[in-house]
Amino acid sequence: MTPAIEARKLSLRTPDAQWSVARRHVLGPIDLAIPEGAVVGLVGRNGAGKSTLIRCLLGLQTPDEGDARLLGEPSLALTDRVRERLGYAAQTPDLFPRLNGREHLEEIAAVYPDVNLPGAVSLAARLDLSLGKRADALSLGDQQKLAVVLALAHDPDLLLLDEPVASLDPISRRDFMRALFALRRKPTPRTVLVSSHLLSDLERVVSHVLFLRDGKVQLFIEWDEAMEHLRCVPAPRPDPTALHWSAEQGGRALVDVRNCARAAGEPSLSMEDLLEVLNT
Template sequence: MPSPVIQGNNLHKRFNEHGKDVLDGINLAIPSGTVLGLLGQNGCGKSTLLKCSLGLLRPTRGSVTVLGDDAWDLSAGVKARIGYVPQEAVSYPWMKVRQVIAYTAAFYPTWNHRLVDELCRRWRLPLEERVGPLSVGQLQSLAIVLALGHEPDLLILDEPVASLDPAARREFLRTILEVVESPDRTVLFSTHITSDLERVANRVAILKEGRIAYYGELDELKDRVKRLRIAASHDLPRTFAVPGSLRCEIAGAIATVSVDDFDERLVDDMRSRWNADVSVHDLNLEEIFVEMHTA
């Protein structure tokens, strides 16, 4: 069985000696070909996890390996197989856009000029303008182009569409879908836009207070987290509870319950115990995320 592209082992990261761990014992194994969406509230450790995986931050305890190398000591060969788009894109303000692209391409023998030309055309990057006056969205588009030009085996994206307008976001997602057509290419990206994740990700990792609350297939997550509407024949007691519930709201004889680890037997039990009509409702990824973070 091939080694994971990224392997985190009991990963801890603390910025202040007497502070709280931002990452608190992360164990994560991301296989080749995965498109992993990383979700979590602000401050939960998403960017810290990505930076530890890139060797930009050193773990306080534990370890991360990337494509077989320790992340803190990546070889030149492994670095050449990684593409990265940071949360805040930076470049060379005195250069023209085409000069920045040419400069970056010079480091990669495998640079795909045709792909880069096509991406610049799609995103209407002004090749003859200097980088300094570009808008935040244009800078982010340029950063994505530079990260994709050498067709990396591992693409890491930290809030890649935060500054893109809706048209540019569509083009970005279109590009990601094209990139992941290769079964050996792995993509890890964090975003607050859950609808984007649902379009491209096949796995999800949800961080909560520095720990992984869920890691697995996106479809499996949708199968296990459901919302139940329970309409009983009489008012439900204040002690009413459902096993595995994330949230429960009661209004007389009606209860709305979000459950983790859903099982049809639970529905049968509720119907029998409370002489109730029970309906099951699917949740989208945003709704699941909210339920898991309000539990």
């Protein structure tokens, strides 16, 4: 089966600088294959490259090397047929300041033939979002809600979201996470890639988690598998069987209990635990 999202040797370097000796990788090289129907949490500290990766996957930023494909097509040469199957909400909502929410939906409906206007209005109500206000009169949180409603309105097969809940309160975040699966009228599940610093929210909905550090993939794994099999154990010296080793706290290693019997009694790790271990 063709992956919904695929990257092969995807790489981006810093722009040329007058006095630089060598350009530094800010992303990659990344090899990645996200299956259709997966809900993937993209996790990493500030500056890890999450937004850059999403932009490269969408073809909004051109990599220096390698390529990306969405729904089987090159990201830099997507046909209208595939573009109509995509939904995207950036970290900073890209809205028309003078248009209200309903007018934004009308603009979307003029572009996408399958827009579900009643469903979008219902979703906005569930998110406690007024569609009668101009975008420039909305709070940042409500602008993010509107961006997500617009991204979901045409029932996309593939949804990419960059820090969409950063400005929302806990109740709105809960409703938003449920909305990821809203307005779905097709029999196949929607594929979602969502970045967020609010890891406890991601834990409730993701099927996979992708950890990024310094522009490189540290770990891509099914979340259920991570909870069942990954453990952190003391390791004063590097362990060749470890997924990650750190000299911090006297040395510790991230291991798979299937390859490390002594880890069997260790507690399971939350997403926050894994992020902390992988960044030391």
